[in-house]
Amino acid sequence: MPEASERSVTTMNDRNHPFVTESHEGSPWFEWAVVLTATVATVLGFLGMTMEATAVFAVASIVCASLRIALRERSPWKVRSVRFDSIIGIALAIGLVILYIAIRLHG
Numbered sequence: 001m002p003e004a005s006e007r008s009v010t011t012m013n014d015r016n017h018p019f020v021t022e023s024h025e026g027s028p029w030f031e032w033a034v035v036l037t038a039t040v041a042t043v044l045g046f047l048g049m050t051m052e053a054t055a056v057f058a059v060a061s062i063v064c065a066s067l068r069i070a071l072r073e074r075s076p077w078k079v080r081s082v083r084f085d086s087i088i089g090i091a092l093a094i095g096l097v098i099l100y101i102a103i104r105l106h107g
Contacts, residue, residue, distance in 0.1 A: 034077070037060045044056060054097065058092075064077045065090045
């Protein structure tokens with residue numbers, strides 16, 4: 001058991017420190033679903049199906065962002081705030097599609 005002075009310091013630091021433990025972030029089952037989706041998209045990319053791989057990544061990003069907006073704090077996918085998560089998710093999807101189109105038009 002920590003000394004009383006150590007406990008009070010820990011308590012004081014906990015109040016000032018942002019709470020980012022795994023139990024208050026996303027749900028592990030959803031995170032594994034995202035990993036599986038990313039793996040599928042990566043395999044598609046290695047097989048030369050870059051349009052399909054880009055679409056899988058973009059759709060997964062939009063789905064995660066949409067869930068975060070719709071479910072807010074009950075969302076299974078949490079990184080930071082609702083606004084941050086949704087903006088990053090939507091921007092990633094749009095950016096991937098634009099990048100894919102730009103590469104295809106240039107090549």
